Amino acid sequence: MKVAIAHNNNEETLKVVAHLKELLNNKQIVYDAKYPDIVITVGGDGTLINAFHRYVNQVDSIRFIGVHTGHLGFYTDWRSYDVEKMVDALTFKKPEAAKYPLLEVTMETESGEQKHFLALNESAVKRVSHTLEADVYIDDQLFENFRGDGLCVSTPTGSTAYSKSLGGAVIHPQLKALQMTEIASINNRVFRTLSAPIVIAPDQWITIIPNTDHFVMTIDGERKNIRNAKKIISRISKHAIQFDRFGHHHFWSRVQNAFISDKKDDTI
Structure with missing residues (x-):
């Protein structure tokens, strides 16, 4: 498994990226920014969209995982405090992709x-x-x-x-x-x-x-x-974009939370 990380330069994001790299290194997961199997984005939806276009010529062979460090995003399944669970899932769970048009x-x-x-x-x-x-x-x-x-x-x-x-x-x-x-x-x-x-x-x-x-x-x-x-x-x-299925992405809950709910906690 080869992993690349794409991120913005916000202070909170950079802390998460440093922790994420340490976790990946401990699991002996190979870091490859040129030809990854998985691209992990840290930031928001804009970060993931930028990463998609960066790797658009390899989109059929890459799975994307989004970690959001700010406001709620539709492409970012994981929160910054979940990265240890995410890396464990990468290591122990069988890869399975959800494909979207x-x-x-x-x-x-x-x-x-x-x-x-x-x-x-x-x-x-x-x-x-x-x-x-x-x-x-x-x-x-x-x-x-x-x-x-x-x-x-x-x-x-x-x-x-x-x-x-x-x-x-x-x-x-x-x-x-x-x-x-x-x-x-x-x-x-x-x-x-x-x-x-x-x-x-x-x-x-x-x-x-x-x-x-x-x-x-x-x-x-x-x-x-x-x-x-x-x-x-x-x-x-x-072609289709592929997201790792092990993320806890619930589309309608995300829609409700983004546009309807007045809850301050966006951990769904």
């Missing part, structure tokens, strides 16, 4: 060049100071002519992030589906959109054809300035 985004330029991206949470297409005009296709059928600030396509695990703030549904991460939500769409007697989130089946895809040569695309919040793009295709990837 990823979003594959293909951008095709006017010259026919294709660029591919993987997203853990979501991808959004928008314009900063102007209205985005775009044709939206589901599979190869025109669905709507969109006008507004933008469009967001999210994974089930990303449904509690940006998509939720746009009015999207919260989707259990075991469902293999993608969701598209509109960002401030324009609806009047001239322009009309669905004005509701849509969830597509596992074998379907969404194509956005922007009526502009310059817009912004984000992949898990990372901004990319795009010019001369012909179309953007979003579908469920053949």
